[in-house]
Every structure is written in C-alpha cells, then in structure tokens.
Amino acid sequence: AQKVTQAQTEISVVEKEDVTLDCVYETRDTTYYLFWYKQPPSGELVFLIRRNSFDEQNEISGRYSWNFQKSTSSFNFTITASQVVDSAVYFCALSEGNAGNMLTFGGGTRLMVKP
Amino acid sequence: KAGVTQTPRYLIKTRGQQVTLSCSPISGHRSVSWYQQTPGQGLQFLFEYFSETQRNKGNFPGRFSGRQFSNSRSEMNVSTLELGDSALYLCASSWDRSNYGYTFGSGTRLTVV
Numbered sequence: 001a002q003k004v005t006q007a008q009t010e011i012s013v014v015e016k017e018d019v020t021l022d023c024v025y026e027t028r029d030t031t032y033y034l035f036w037y038k039q040p041p042s043g044e045l046v047f048l049i050r051r052n053s054f055d056e057q058n059e060i061s062g063r064y065s066w067n068f069q070k071s072t073s074s075f076n077f078t079i080t081a082s083q084v085v086d087s088a089v090y091f092c093a094l095s096e097g098n099a100g101n102m103l104t105f106g107g108g109t110r111l112m113v114k115p
Numbered sequence: 116k117a118g119v120t121q122t123p124r125y126l127i128k129t130r131g132q133q134v135t136l137s138c139s140p141i142s143g144h145r146s147v148s149w150y151q152q153t154p155g156q157g158l159q160f161l162f163e164y165f166s167e168t169q170r171n172k173g174n175f176p177g178r179f180s181g182r183q184f185s186n187s188r189s190e191m192n193v194s195t196l197e198l199g200d201s202a203l204y205l206c207a208s209s210w211d212r213s214n215y216g217y218t219f220g221s222g223t224r225l226t227v228v
Contacts, residue, residue, distance in 0.1 A: 033214040043203055045219035052214075091158065100212040101146050102171045105158035 002027045006106035021077045023092030031097030034075045039089040119220035133194040140208030147189040152203040
C-alpha cells in the first residue's frame with residue numbers, strides 16, 4: 001500500500017531564511033504521481049506542483065523549488081527567502097498510476113515564518 | 116472562472132442526525148472526490164466519482180455515501196452522525212482521471228455535538 005511521510009510536523013523560521021520541507025513516499029507502482037499542496041488558514045488546498053515518476057528533473061518556480069529523488073523515494077520542497085505569507089500547512093501527496101484521482105496525503109508540515 | 120464551490124461552509128449537527136454536503140466542481144470537470152480532514156487522522160480519501168459512477172472508495176463505514184449528478188455536481192451524505200465525524204470535508208474536482216491534480220474547494224466544516 002502507498003504511504004507518504006512528512007517527518008517535520010512544525011517548522012519555524014525567520015523571514016528571508018531558506019527552508020526545506022521533507023517528503024518520503026512508499027509505493028509498489030512504477031507509475032505514480034507526486035504533489036505538493038499548500039493549506040492556508042482559510043482551509044482550501046492550493047495546488048503547487050505535480051511530478052510523475054518518470055520525470056526526475058528538479059523544478060524551480062520563483063522562490064519555490066522541488067527535488068525529486070527516486071533513489072531515496074523523496075520529493076522535497078524548498079522555499080528560498082521565506083516570507084510571512086508562506087506561513088501555512090504544506091502537504092505532500094501521492095497518487096498511484098492505476099488509482100484514478102485518489103490521493104494519499106502525508107501528515108503535513110506547519111510552516112511558521114516570523115517577521 | 117469559478118472555482119470549486121462547497122456548501123454550506125459551516126454546519127453544526129447533533130449526534131444521530133444525518134447531513135448532506137454539496138460540491139459544485141469547476142465547469143467542465145467531470146471527476147469529483149471527497150476528503151475528510153481531522154487533527155488526528157489528517158487528510159483521508161473518502162470517494163471519487165466520475166461520470167456519475169463511484170470509481171474509488173476509501174476506508175470509511177457505510178454511513179458515508181455520495182453521489183454525482185449528470186451536471187457533475189456531487190453530494191455526500193453521512194447518516195447517524197457520531198462525534199468523531201466532526202471534520203473539515205473537502206471536495207476536489209479534475210477534468211478526468213488522469214492524475215493531473217485537483218482543484219480543491221474551501222471545504223465544509225462539520226461539527227457534531
């Protein structure tokens with residue numbers, strides 16, 4: 001069965017610091033998809049990125065970057081020069097290739113960015 | 116374009132009652148899924164509907180059910196409410212079932228007293 005682990009339950013940083021959120025996954029499928037979502041206090045889950053298992057290229061989007069390593073089953077998320085608006089709960093999720101749109105979420109990491 | 120709309124936003128029910136939550140997906144999206152979020156269990160998949168058919172179901176008791184209409188709108192129902200059903204219920208929609216990711220609604224916060 002699939003599983004996603006986010007070992008860091010809570011991280012606190014000061015504005016402008018870089019921060020990395022860890023995500024480790026388990027799956028027996030060779031085809032799978034990994035996601036990161038952000039959940040601000042309003043509750044809505046905001047999509048950040050999707051990665052399929054055949055694409056190990058790292059990705060950068062502004063201050064956000066993602067490091068996908070199949071060898072260690074990890075899909076880590078780094079925020080560079082953090083801002084107060086980055087404060088939220090971040091979820092890593094996995095969807096197996098034959099599971100339709102069923103997502104398995106990690107427990108989430110609460111990021112607090114202090115001014 | 117309108118996002119995923121969930122109604123009501125907040126709900127308080129008494130133990131033993133039943134409740135129906137509604138979700139209107141983004142126009143054109145045909146896949147709708149539901150998730151339950153609690154502090155203890157985190158985000159858990161409830162079920163997925165596509166073209167009015169349930170395609171996947173999570174590990175929840177039969178008190179949790181859902182349906183999807185021809186316009187892709189979806190409802191979920193919880194019967195005989197228990198205190199442990201208090202949660203944020205999130206609906207998400209997608210074009211199809213190809214794992215391109217969801218757009219989530221803001222959720223319905225259900226409190227059972």
